Amino acid sequence: MSSDKLTLKQKFDRWMIKHGRVLVIGIPYFWLFLFFLVPFLIVLKISFAMAEYAQPPYSSLFEWIDEGITVTLNFGNYLFLLSDSLYATAYLNSIRIAAISTIITLLIGYPMAYGIARARGSVRSVLLMLVILPFWTSFLIRVYAWIGILDREGLINAFLLWTGIISEPLIMRQTEFAVYVGIVYTYLPFMILPLYSTLEKMDVSLIEAALDLGCKPWQAFAKITLPLSLPGILAGSLLVFIPAVGEFVIPELLGGPNTLMIGRTLWNEFFANRDWPIASAVAIAMLLFLVVPIMWFQHIQSKQEESQS
């Protein structure tokens, strides 16, 4: 068949076979470019500007002077982040809270994921559904619900007072404890799901082989299950840690005035102080903090894949 007798459909199909791959990959890349990279560059630009009482509230980087274009970069915002200890404290606090939350999530999530992975088929899908179920309710409502539970007049205090275990209500809300509760509660599924998927794939006969060769059950767990689920632990931990660092809603609603986290600082700079350049600098710095662990993770993963092939 000569090519000039092709129908339109055949032409289209052939074109798709040749270029379809590029198209399929190209669309999400274009999307990310438009709605992630461009806004990021705008924020980056603002972070090098100066605050002004104007509309928009920052100076322009580009100016026409003598028929030439002049670029004025202001590093003052970043220097300011370094000079005021508030920011460093907020960053470190965020990382500390996120790290501790990640560890707690891992400790709670691992046995749950293990239990789901070893459950019978029908039970397993129900358990998985229960893990995902909270996502059907708005995140905000779920965090608000915790206010009702942890409050001075909340459910826990009411119950404990009623039983007589305590005589004074416990202060739980507006503490760091409440922030941990909120983060662990919210991000637990992100830990369970990747852990589940690695544990579920694991061959049960590996455990039996370890038992057969003389391991007690806990030794088999430590020597076989745990090392083999490391990729799941890593993936889950990053999925919890990264968003927890920048978390704003949970510390705002459940944390007290002393819970200083970078997400709240960012919000304050933007909306309370209307200092967009500083806020942008905070955002960029936070992004760098988060990109480094992601890069590290990907580096480890690619190395693992290399060693396997």
Add this chain to the structure above:
Amino acid sequence: MLVPEAVLDRAHEDVHKTQPWNNPDAVPYIRFENVTKKFGDFYAVDDVSLDIYRHELFALLGGSGCGKTTLLRMLAGFEEPTSGKIYIDGVDMAGVPAYERPTNMMFQSYALFPHMSVEQNVAFGLIQDGVSRAKTKELVAEMLALVQMSKFAKRKPDQLSGGQRQRVALARSLIKRPKVLLLDEPLGALDKKLREQTQFELVNIQEKVGTTFVMVTHDQEEAMTMASRIAVMNEGVINQIGTPFELYEYPNSRYTANFLGQVNLIEGVLIDDDEKYAIIKSEEGNCEIYIDHAVQGHRGMTFWAALRPERLRLTKEAPEDTKYNCVSGKVEEIGYLGGISTYHVRLESGKRIKVTEPNSTRQIEPRYTWEDTVWVSWEAGAASVLNK
């Protein structure tokens, strides 16, 4: 019961050594005593009693779901029997966890630890037992040499071929010198050529190390090549136990006859019996079958004559005496396999008989062709008579 006296009567001292199961004084090394295993309402293993002797290479043979793997897993300690007792070397295994049993298992999937090298995999059991580093190193090197894997000691399992993984799995399960080595479909994952070669290697290694092997397989050829004795299992019950020779020559049931090798089963009714002979008249076989020994049963009872394809003679002309053990039919299918040819002969009743003939001389053209009328005949001793 259907085994002629002559076969059973060969019990003398040599036989006692090589065939402890024929020695009434021999003490079994592994003993299953009325073992039953239920999963819910399903009887995976139903009241099985079985003795296995030291240095045996014992095969549990059967189709999927026959209970052979469950029996093996109960020996390893991965399953507890619902009722009954299991003894290894005289010790009751009830409640003894897998990690304290004197058994090691070679898994069907090999179950090599993917995050450890070949060396680490093989050393695993020794390290677990607290064997010193120097001793471990020495034993691992020795074991890897035995399975010819020394060159690959540093590799990870996923860098090995199927056959190499099989060797590592064997080395890992043998290194602790278990009293009993359990093998779950040891060659199931290998291709045919490699399997045949590995069968003999496994037997050689077993003879070298002297460990008692209990093997599960669905492959009758594998069982017959390797095993000292075979238990044929079906639906949780042991159908027959015997040496490959006994099972093939003297099957006790149609199930065993069918499972080991190929067989023509011809149904008929006992019409004449005596101390020296029996005659079975077969409707579907279109013939009368003369048996050269007595048959336990009365006239009018239904029996099946089991005829192996290679024991049948194929001729174009009718044999001299067509009264017994002789039937004519038409060639329906021909399979030329080089060394042998297989023929499917259709009888007048519609019954098909399979015959294999060796191509022992070079022919100018094939001996038979489709729709040829041929005679199938056999010796009086060729058929074994089955009553179930």
